[in-house]
Amino acid sequence: MNDLNVRTEIKQSEINGLFQEVEQLKKDRSRMKETIDKKTEKIISHILKNGNVLAYKDDFPHVLTVKNVEVKKFDKSSLATDLDMTAKELNLIGVAELVESNRITSEKLKEYEFYENDQRLKASKAKKRDMELIMGGSRI
Template identity: 55%
Template sequence: MDVDVSVRFKQSEINGLFQEVEELKRKRAHLKGELDKVTEQINKKTNQIIHYIQKNGNVLAYKNNVPYILSVKQKISKKFDKSQLANDVGKSTSELNLIGVAELVEERKISSQQLKQYEHEETNLVLKARKAKKSDIDLLGARAL
């Protein structure tokens, strides 16, 4: 009879662990939803700052009582349109990883020159923050007057 008790105890213990895992999965899904909301708020407020700086120039802001100069920079990044290439060669996008694209070139289904057609540049405005120097603070202070 001891064997039955220990087996049932193990099953009960496993059931408890399974319930904990399921609860943790529910918490993770909830936190992911919250994280998405926070990310959306961050992006919205960052865009407001960028818009203000574009109109009015650099801004002095503080983080933990340390002055920073906020400015806007253009970031240019190269993008590769994998979905368009997949449509043109009749393959799925998941097949077109680095090795898949190399195989297409090797099989002469597409040339390296033709691959350049699927590249494009994307320009984004990004917020830059750097620690302010005394001269920066003086300059922005004079501009505010």
């Protein structure tokens, strides 16, 4: 019986360690995403002020440009307020259940959709012509 307790405690300790690692990785991922977003914003800002730039990715030149995109969004907080629910309850399953129970129709859900303009960083392999334009003419 004592041997079973020891094995259970070892397993419990191992699971606790794995759980702690997972939680730390989630925090690290969140911090890395914030850093990536800040640096990307800085690059986008520079390109908007100064024009396209040349950058290297895996030793190959790439042209960095800013692309304007229209992004479809969903106003979950307004829907939650209108239905007297929390926004957290309105996950994919929650919305599906509302449609199934006829609390809301799919047509009515479309009223909560809206479009927003966004700017995205685009990197494409540079051609010789791109490099000449960015670098100010051909160099010998």
